[in-house]
Amino acid sequence: MHINELSLKNYRNYESLDLTFDHKVNVIIGENAQGKTNIMESIYVLALTKSHRTSKDKELIKWDESYAKIKGSVVKRNRQFPLELIFSNKGKKAKLNHIEQQRLSDYIGALNVVMFAPEDLNLVKGSPQERRRFIDMEIGQIQPIYVYHLGQFQKILKQRNALLKDYQRKQQMDRTMLRVMTEQIIEHAATIIHRRFKFLQLLRKWAQPIHLGISRHLEKLEITYDASIEVSENMELSKIVEVYQKQFEDMETKEIERGTSLIGPHRDDLVFHLNGKEVQTYGSQGQQRTTALSLKLAEIELIYSEVGEYPILLLDDVLSELDDHRQSHLLNTIQGKVQTFVSTTSVDGIEHDTLKKAEIFHVHQGAVSKEG
Numbered sequence: 001m002h003i004n005e006l007s008l009k010n011y012r013n014y015e016s017l018d019l020t021f022d023h024k025v026n027v028i029i030g031e032n033a034q035g036k037t038n039i040m041e042s043i044y045v046l047a048l049t050k051s052h053r054t055s056k057d058k059e060l061i062k063w064d065e066s067y068a069k070i071k072g073s074v075v076k077r078n079r080q081f082p083l084e085l086i087f088s089n090k091g092k093k094a095k096l097n098h099i100e101q102q103r104l105s106d107y108i109g110a111l112n113v114v115m116f117a118p119e120d121l122n123l124v125k126g127s128p129q130e131r132r133r134f135i136d137m138e139i140g141q142i143q144p145i146y147v148y149h150l151g152q153f154q155k156i157l158k159q160r161n162a163l164l165k166d167y168q169r170k171q172q173m174d175r176t177m178l179r180v181m182t183e184q185i186i187e188h189a190a191t192i193i194h195r196r197f198k199f200l201q202l203l204r205k206w207a208q209p210i211h212l213g214i215s216r217h218l219e220k221l222e223i224t225y226d227a228s229i230e231v232s233e234n235m236e237l238s239k240i241v242e243v244y245q246k247q248f249e250d251m252e253t254k255e256i257e258r259g260t261s262l263i264g265p266h267r268d269d270l271v272f273h274l275n276g277k278e279v280q281t282y283g284s285q286g287q288q289r290t291t292a293l294s295l296k297l298a299e300i301e302l303i304y305s306e307v308g309e310y311p312i313l314l315l316d317d318v319l320s321e322l323d324d325h326r327q328s329h330l331l332n333t334i335q336g337k338v339q340t341f342v343s344t345t346s347v348d349g350i351e352h353d354t355l356k357k358a359e360i361f362h363v364h365q366g367a368v369s370k371e372g
């Protein structure tokens with residue numbers, strides 16, 4: 001799939017911008033703080049309705065403006081269709097084929113993207129929240145119903161935590177309300193974890209051979225799920241529900257004492273091992289970067305295997321962060337088959353045939369010009 005047109009209105013530092021893209025490689029060059037990442041981000045947001053940089057949608061709206069609009073024309077399975085997102089103080093509207101979608105889960109998945117930004121190099125070492133975000137965004141793209149479960153889970157979690165705080169304060173004895181909410185949260189928590197397990201099996205399948213390749217057959221990558229409850233990956237959904245029921249029951253008094261939910265997918269994590277040693281703790285910086293790169297490359301193949309088309313790849317200021325070996329591994333993998341956007345302050349140090357045939361854009365203070 002590819003995006004051939006993008007138009008922005010009041011998006012970050014762009015008052016108005018219309019671009020047409022090459023369906024292979026597009027390179028966006030500019031000094032710092034000119035608006036390169038904003039373009040990459042807008043494509044990511046167009047696909048996933050959320051930014052990779054912020055959870056606050058209002059930051060996407062140009063200062064002193066009341067709304068922001070992103071429009072794109074996407075080609076997928078030889079069909080071209082428009083996507084449109086509008087952000088305002090009333091929330092966000094998502095239109096697919098000019099028709100407003102009531103649920104974001106009906107919109108997400110129309111366009112698939114993989115973003116690789118410098119902060120992703122921290123995926124292995126960073127906070128558990130970053131790793132959860134990584135799997136949640138990936139699963140959401142290939143199984144949009146997951147986004148619905150995640151949204152419901154977060155909503156109920158907030159209410160449940162408020163209730164637990166209230167119980168804690170009042171030393172409440174009647175627990176009926178809490179139990180109703182626990183039943184509700186379990187339905188979504190179990191589905192989330194069950195889908196994460198299935199996703200992990202796919203991620204492993206693609207990431208292991210890729211990592212072996214980049215590490216010149218020296219490192220075997222293993223990925224495990226660190227759950228806040230006692231579950232195993234091959235459990236049926238109904239069994240996971242049972243485990244949650246039992247563990248929430250056992251935790252009830254403790255949760256009231258603490259005034260917060262102590263178990264659930266929002267407390268889980270991913271753990272990476274290389275040749276049996278935990279990368280977070282023992283991996284060198286190079287090994288952590290290679291692991292992050294393997295995961296990103298695996299995402300590309302995984303989306304292809306699930307969706308039947310390659311996603312769009314957004315390489316935001318990250319090529320120059322990779323050494324020659326990792327850089328050429330990346331560029332060789334995508335060559336010709338993945339529409340790629342590269343943002344950089346300079347093409348020096350990025351030596352590859354792929355870039356020579358690229359469409360080049362120069363960005364200066366929120367204005368973009370095409371080279372040639």
Ligand SMILES: Nc1ncnc2c1ncn2[C@@H]1O[C@H](COP(=O)(O)OP(=O)(O)OP(=O)(O)O)[C@@H](O)[C@H]1O
Pocket residue numbers: 011012013014030031032033034035036037038039059060061062063317345
């Ligand atoms: N909501 C907004 N309204 C107006 N301007 C904004 C908004 N959000 C960010 N900006 C501005 O957009 C500019 C460009 O940001 P961007 O992140 O795209 O830079 P960049 O070209 O990728 O630079 P770098 O190479 O430093 O990452 C910044 O100067 C920032 O202040």
